Amino acid sequence: xxxWVHPGLVICIxxxxxxxxxxxxxxxxxxxxxxxxxxxxMVSTSMxxxxxxxxxxAALHKWNIPFLHYTLDIVRINKLSILFxxxxxxxxxxxxxxxxxxxxxWEHVAAMIYVGSALGAVFAGDLFTLxxxxxxxxxxxxxxxxxxxTKKASRAAIRYILWHHFSGVCILAGILIHVHQTGxxxxxxxxxxxxxxxxxxNLMLLGFVVNAATVPFxxxxxxxxxxxxxxxxxxxxxxxxxxxxxxxxxxxxGVPLLLWMGVISAMFAVFMAVLENDGRRLLSYxxxxxxxxxxxxxxxxxxxxxxxxVAHAFCHIIYKALLYMGVGxxxxxxxxTKFDRxxxxxxxxxxxxxxxxxxxxxxxxxxLFSGFVSKTMTxxxxxLAHLPIVYLxxxxxxxxxxxxxxxxxxxxVWLQGMDEPPAEIRAKxxxxxxxxxxxxxxxxxxxxxxxxxxxxxPSVLYELLPYPVEFVPYTVTRVFSITQLFIFSFLGFxxxxxxxxxxxxxxxxxxxxxxxxxxxxxxxxxxxxxxxxSYLDKQIVTITDTFIxxxxxxxxxxxxxxxxxGFGVLVSLLLLSVFLFFKM
Amino acid sequence: xxxxxxxxxxxxxxxxxxxxxxxxxxxFFWLYTHVFHYHFAFQYLPQFFAxxxxxxxxxxxxxxxxxxxxxxxxxxYYEKKIGRSN
Numbered sequence: 235x236x237x238w239v240h241p242g243l244v245i246c247i248x249x250x251x252x253x254x255x256x257x258x259x260x261x262x263x264x265x266x267x268x269x270x271x272x273x274x275x276m277v278s279t280s281m282x283x284x285x286x287x288x289x290x291x292a293a294l295h296k297w298n299i300p301f302l303h304y305t306l307d308i309v310r311i312n313k314l315s316i317l318f319x320x321x322x323x324x325x326x327x328x329x330x331x332x333x334x335x336x337x338x339x340w341e342h343v344a345a346m347i348y349v350g351s352a353l354g355a356v357f358a359g360d361l362f363t364l365x366x367x368x369x370x371x372x373x374x375x376x377x378x379x380x381x382x383x384t385k386k387a388s389r390a391a392i393r394y395i396l397w398h399h400f401s402g403v404c405i406l407a408g409i410l411i412h413v414h415q416t417g418x419x420x421x422x423x424x425x426x427x428x429x430x431x432x433x434x435x436n437l438m439l440l441g442f443v444v445n446a447a448t449v450p451f452x453x454x455x456x457x458x459x460x461x462x463x464x465x466x467x468x469x470x471x472x473x474x475x476x477x478x479x480x481x482x483x484x485x486x487x488g489v490p491l492l493l494w495m496g497v498i499s500a501m502f503a504v505f506m507a508v509l510e511n512d513g514r515r516l517l518s519y520x521x522x523x524x525x526x527x528x529x530x531x532x533x534x535x536x537x538x539x540x541x542x543x544v545a546h547a548f549c550h551i552i553y554k555a556l557l558y559m560g561v562g563x564x565x566x567x568x569x570x571t572k573f574d575r576x577x578x579x580x581x582x583x584x585x586x587x588x589x590x591x592x593x594x595x596x597x598x599x600x601x602l603f604s605g606f607v608s609k610t611m612t613x614x615x616x617x618l619a620h621l622p623i624v625y626l627x628x629x630x631x632x633x634x635x636x637x638x639x640x641x642x643x644x645x646x647v648w649l650q651g652m653d654e655p656p657a658e659i660r661a662k663x664x665x666x667x668x669x670x671x672x673x674x675x676x677x678x679x680x681x682x683x684x685x686x687x688x689x690x691x692p693s694v695l696y697e698l699l700p701y702p703v704e705f706v707p708y709t710v711t712r713v714f715s716i717t718q719l720f721i722f723s724f725l726g727f728x729x730x731x732x733x734x735x736x737x738x739x740x741x742x743x744x745x746x747x748x749x750x751x752x753x754x755x756x757x758x759x760x761x762x763x764x765x766x767x768s769y770l771d772k773q774i775v776t777i778t779d780t781f782i783x784x785x786x787x788x789x790x791x792x793x794x795x796x797x798x799x800g801f802g803v804l805v806s807l808l809l810l811s812v813f814l815f816f817k818m
Numbered sequence: 819x820x821x822x823x824x825x826x827x828x829x830x831x832x833x834x835x836x837x838x839x840x841x842x843x844x845x846f847f848w849l850y851t852h853v854f855h856y857h858f859a860f861q862y863l864p865q866f867f868a869x870x871x872x873x874x875x876x877x878x879x880x881x882x883x884x885x886x887x888x889x890x891x892x893x894x895y896y897e898k899k900i901g902r903s904n
Contacts, residue, residue, distance in 0.1 A: 504878065505878065505881060505882045505885060506882075508878065508879055508882030508883070508886075509882055509883075509885070509886045509889070509890055580824065580825045581822050581823065581824055582822070584823070584825075617857035617858070618857065620857075622858050622860075625857075625858065629870065629874075630874050630878065633870070633871060633874045633875050633878065634875075634878050637875055637878065637879075648825075649825060653824045665822070666822075667821065667822055667823070709855070710848070710853055710854070711853070711854045711855050711856065714841075714844065714845070714848065714854075714867075715854075715861075715867045716867075717837075717841065718841045718845060718865075718867040718868050718871065719867045719868075719870060719871040720871065721834075721837050721838055721841050721868075721871065722838075722867070722868045722869070722870075722871030722872040722875070723871040723872070723874070723875040724834070725838070725871075725872050725875075726871065726872045726873070726874075726875030726876045726879070727875060729876065730875075730876060730879050733879055733883060734879065738892075738893050739890045739891065739892065739893060740890070740891050740892065740893050740894075740895050740896075741886075741889055741890055741891075742888075742889040742890075742891055742895070743889075749896060749900065750899065750900070752900075753896075753899065753900030754900075756900075757900070
């Protein structure tokens with residue numbers, strides 16, 4: 235039997251070699267081939283090359299390593315993990331094509347470690363391995379942000395890592411309490427409830443929820459994803475939040491708290507996106523919103539809802555990468571994604587417009603596009619569970635998604651009723667309809683085709699889902715209701731489009747509390763605390779000075795002979811022993 | 819292929835109005851011929867999804883604009899507020 239190699243390890247270690255390849259073409263080819271190696275391993279695993287499935291390959295047993303009193307189960311493959319694994323490597327392949335010409339090779343290294351550790355997390359069979367991979371995953375985007383080289387990005391990197399330290403510490407504490415209580419390190423479904431007995435589970439849940447950017451712990455996402463380089467940010471869109479969704483599905487399926495957190499996220503993020511002036515921040519809010527659907531699906535917890543959440547995660551990674559790529563092209567070429575400075579780009583970048591529109595129709599859940607086959611599953615699950623309020627809120631979030639990603643974003647960036655972009659933007663464009671670099675168009679083209687393919691042939695995706703699917707997406711009722719919903723949403727948009735124009739503003743989010751309190755604390759440390767410290771310092775110095783001056787009195791100094799000192803010590807010891815004797 | 823073109827405006831509007839009218843008619847038609855299978859009673863209201871789309875969208879923008887009175891600030895808000903320490 236052939237021995238199995240961990241695809242995450244291949245990608246991680248392979249990534250480290252990128253900067254040491256001297257030939258540019260070879261380096262680029264190697265960079266693109268790396269995720270394909272991971273894909274090849276996974277395809278051959280699913281085909282049963284390493285052992286019959288199910289049960290999953292026996293060849294994996296050598297990946298069990300003793301650690302303390304436990305045995306680490308580094309690899310555990312099941313239907314759920316292999317599905318996430320597939321979409322991670324497929325997305326990474328397209329992302330690598332897109333980010334081919336990044337200036338800094340180390341950005342590629344960080345990206346590959348990110349992909350590799352995400353694969354490690356979804357294949358983890360025990361909690362320690364999971365925690366280890368999640369920790370690596372939280373550092374990789376930190377470096378992606380740092381390598382952009384701007385001051386804003388490095389500050390965002392620090393904020394990013396602080397949030398993820400918080401979630402990491404919560405997860406670790408939760409794991410330790412859980413292991414202490416149960417003695418098991420298995421990464422599996424956990425009991426959940428309120429109260430002290432469930433402290434471990436609740437801490438883990440909190441950590442996962444922060445990683446999944448669920449309201450009210452979502453603000454790090456919009457804050458930091460929009461600061462990375464055009465090539466770096468697309469990696470960030472895919473892995474952290476979806477791995478957190480994977481963890482939630484594995485451990486906390488059916489927790490009612492998650493249902494409401496998810497629904498509120500889906501809706502809240504949509505409101506924030508109305509006010510947003512930056513294209514990438516707008517898309518970041520839609521990650522929060524779409525992950526809200528998944529978290530809500532996990533919260534409903536029925537087989538159909540879990541299937542919906544997984545399918546949506548799969549489609550989401552693909553269309554969100556596509557959308558970020560579309561806006562990334564604009565950022566790369568004209569240097570901004572602020573709506574108040576853009577408009578009329580259609581003439582110069584039509585292909586990226588159309589491909590972004592495919593992503594936008596997918597995220598909105600338009601029939602024939604990928605979001606339709608996955609999002610409707612979660613919505614249908616809410617209908618079958620008789621949750622009319624959840625249903626209405628999820629439909630409302632769908633309207634909002636279409637309104638922003640399908641209408642506001644392309645309108646403000648590419649159209650705005652202008653035939654020509656503003657003068658300072660026009661100056662950066664060539665007289666050509668192909669301002670976007672070819673490799674970027676190829677990457678977006680592949681993802682667009684995938685979006686359409688999944689929308690047209692959902693059965694391919696449905697077969698990969700963890701539970702058997704009896705759901706038929708294309709019914710007259712569903713296709714008609716969604717289409718009519720969007721046709722009339724457009725009318726609403728058109729009537730109020732003036733209100734959705736960009737203005738040079740910034741939208742405050744829940745991180746205001748943390749950032750302002752943190753800032754005030756640092757200011758407090760810098761000014762009053764330092765002043766108080768130096769005041770104390772001065773007083774002590776004055777007291778010691780007086781003391782020294784007094785003992786320097788020549789008459790005292792003359793009497794300080796060794797004998798006198800010895801006598802003094804003796805007397806003090808005597809007094810101390812008398813004191814201790816009576817004290818006892 | 820490399821010719822600079824603006825977007826097909828008139829075609830879009832023709833298509834859009836056609837879809838709008840067709841969807842309104844189809845909704846009445848299919849609702850009264852019992853083609854639809856919904857889960858909640860309110861979904862069977864005539865033109866429910868048209869109204870939800872139109873008013874949902876407008877309400878969303880209005881509520882968000884209301885929130886914006888408090889949470890929309892200048893672009894360099896944090897730089898001004900906490901300066902370099904952040």
